Amino acid sequence: MALKRVLIVGGGSAGWITAAYMDAVLNGPRNKIIDITVVESPTIGRIGVGEATVPSVRDTMRTIGVPEADFMKATDATFKQAIKFANWLDGKGEYYYHPFARRPAGRLDRSAPKWLSSDRSVPFANTVSVQPELCDDGRCPKTMQPRDYHAPLSYAYHMDAEKLADFLCDLSVKRGVKHIQDDVVAVQLEAGAIKSVTTKSGGTLEADLFVDCTGFRSLLINGELGAPYIDYSQWLLCDRAVAMRVPHDLHFSGERRPYTTATAQDAGWIWDIGLANRRGVGYVYSSDYMSDDEAMATLKAFEGAHAADLDPRQLKFRVGRRDNPWTSNCVAIGLSSGFIEPLESTGLFLVELAVATLCEYFPFGEKMDVQAKRFNQILEDRYEEILDFIVLHYCLTRRQDTAFWQEVQKADRIPDRLQESLDLWRTKSPSLSDFHNGLQLFSHHTYEYVMYGMDFMWDKRRAGAAPTQTPQEVSEALSRARGALPTHDEWLKAHLGSSYQ
Ligand SMILES: Cc1cc2nc3c(=O)[nH]c(=O)nc-3n(C[C@H](O)[C@H](O)[C@H](O)COP(=O)(O)OP(=O)(O)OC[C@H]3O[C@@H](n4cnc5c(N)ncnc54)[C@H](O)[C@@H]3O)c2cc1C
Known part of the structure; x- marks a missing residue:
């Protein structure tokens, strides 16, 4: 059987999780059956957020085959056992937990x-x-x-999204994944399928299967293939975020929380995520109810006087999903396939699910419409499920x-x-x-x-x-x-070393 060529366009978390996972599952160390290339723009940045995860990520990392401590050190990771929701009911300081473990x-x-x-x-x-x-x-x-x-x-885990992509890039390249740093500028179709893409430096990249991991740009799936987008804004009002990184040497309470905090605000909510050496905080809000300047001022006030000189990033997003994330010979994974606001940290979960499903339904022959139909149904069901749960x-x-x-x-x-x-x-x-x-x-x-x-x-x-x-x-x-478990900080310092001091 001829080697199948897979071209992943985009090198954010979605692109590199896809590359590392497909290589681990479909190729393994000695049995190369697909040829994977990632083409990543050197000028268009990654989204840079996506720091909280759900337990499925452990299975994903185990499948990729990395020692847990290596992955945690490389991404400044800490543990997450729950989300603490504050002020959602009355806005008067009350809170509840959504923990991961439960008595059988x-x-x-x-x-x-x-x-x-x-x-x-x-x-x-x-x-x-x-x-x-x-x-x-x-x-x-x-x-x-x-x-x-x-x-x-x-x-x-809580982890640094940029560092996760870099870590998986290094790992994948060492294992034989090709990495091209270039901008894709054009897409060539033939008989309704993508034949090749052209890059800024003049190269033409051909493949049997294309994976669109270009984030909100959705370059392949939206551009040439035009897969329709199902809008969720009727149900989810938030469409903006302002995010900042607070280094521990600027402000550190002395311990890293083993949970994410989501605190309700006037027009949305603020996330607070503790990593090894910094916290990530961000205000997810609705632009119909709050201006960008007000949101930035609210985030800074929430953080305190030490945040005065920090420079937050503004992000716009559209909530919804691609109707057919697998269209023809192109599969959209990550933000290109859709986005539901990050209240339950489901972005990376959807990436993990999509790549695991793609491996399961991988089109080894010419035909891929039946696999695509099933893949699209699985993704649609999960998006709708997450929509309901967030609402x-x-x-x-x-x-x-x-x-x-x-x-x-x-x-x-x-x-x-x-x-x-x-x-x-x-x-x-x-x-x-x-x-x-x-x-x-x-x-x-x-x-x-x-x-x-x-x-x-x-x-x-x-x-x-x-x-x-x-x-x-x-x-x-x-x-x-209580007798058996150390504190979060004790464990991190004992097992992961210097950056956790
Ligand atoms: C405010 C916010 C908070 C979030 N919080 C969480 C969270 O806590 N937990 C969670 O699981 N998820 C979260 N997410 C979602 C998470 O960030 C994404 O699912 C994840 O990072 C995957 O992003 P991506 O790789 O699809 O896109 P990106 O990170 O945007 O990567 C896109 C890639 O495509 C490349 N690219 C773009 N155009 C071209 C081109 N023409 N040629 C070549 N390359 C190109 C870019 O260079 C980049 O490498 C959050 C998202 C937002 C918006």
Whole structure:
């Protein structure tokens, strides 16, 4: 069989994850069946954000085949065990956690009905997971005797997006992936498929399969192939972000948090992500409700006086997805295939899913329409799933203090599918049967964290209900974890060395 040529256009996180993953899965060390080239513009920068991940990234890194400590050191990574959502319900300092780990429960998990019928004096998440309290303690999910990519508790990472791309670039090139630094300036079609691309320096690059990783530019999939874009702005109002990096030597509280914080603001929310040597903070907001200058001033005020001289970056984005990210012989992966705002850190997850699915459905023969159809359905389902889950965070708010928060809870801002589920979940708590697509990212667990963190069914509280009981197995597991797990900072310093001091 002739070697299949794959040309990846774009060298951001999406481009290099795609290259490294495809090479590891389809080629391996001795069995080269595809020839991979990445062409990356030396002048057009990467998006430079995308610092928080979900646990699937461990599997991706393990599959690519890198020692965990090497990857973490190279990307200034820290651990993430949860997202802490502050001020989403009333805007008065309240918060809830969406942790990754949860006590195993049987097919009919009764945790939520029990909690709902109590006085709810303990947050729901604390009754089913040890991670909220371990996050408050600043503990690490791993013990001091680590195994790569394993821990007693589920976890993901915070990491530097630029460094991730550089790390995977070096690794892939060493393994035989070709790297060309040039701008793609034209795309040649033949019989509805891409035949080649032309670069600024005059080269022509041919391939059997093209992967569009050009970020929001969507050079191949949008340009010549014109795959339609499905707009999500009816449901998700945020369309801008302002982001800045706060070096630890400018401001460091003394410990790196093992969770992401998402704090609601007047017209959106601010992320706060701690890395080895700096924090990444950013305000995701709606330009209909806040100007760029106001957003920048809000972000700086949130950070404090030490941020006065920092120079934040403004980013514009359009929420939605490409209808057919695999069109003809071109597959869009990353921001070129769509974007949903980063509240649940799903951008890199969608890259991971797309490349794993592409490997599974790789077109070794001439025909690729059947594989494309299935790939497109899988991606569409995940985008729609993520859309619903992100809207859930907004629509349950009781905030009335700004026009933005009044707007997000209106009925026409809630997709029908989500509204139908919410109606159902007023009659019963979410359960396994409500989530029966094996590829789903979110489950009844994750829905419950957000719904009960946002006080869903608050109108059904019963007067005189008994105090919430934390199940004994959760309390015991928490005591054991406190005995076994070091603090996050202790672990990072002990295992990753100097940049974590
Ligand atoms: C505000 C914001 C916050 C986010 N936060 C998170 C998060 O916390 N977690 C998460 O998982 N995801 C997050 N994301 C998404 C994440 O950043 C992206 O999914 C991820 O970085 C992939 O980006 P990309 O590689 O598709 O695009 P980019 O990083 O933009 O890379 C595009 C590449 O294409 C190249 N290119 C462009 N045009 C050409 C051309 N003509 N010729 C050659 N090369 C070209 C560029 O040089 C670059 O290398 C966030 C996104 C935004 C906007």
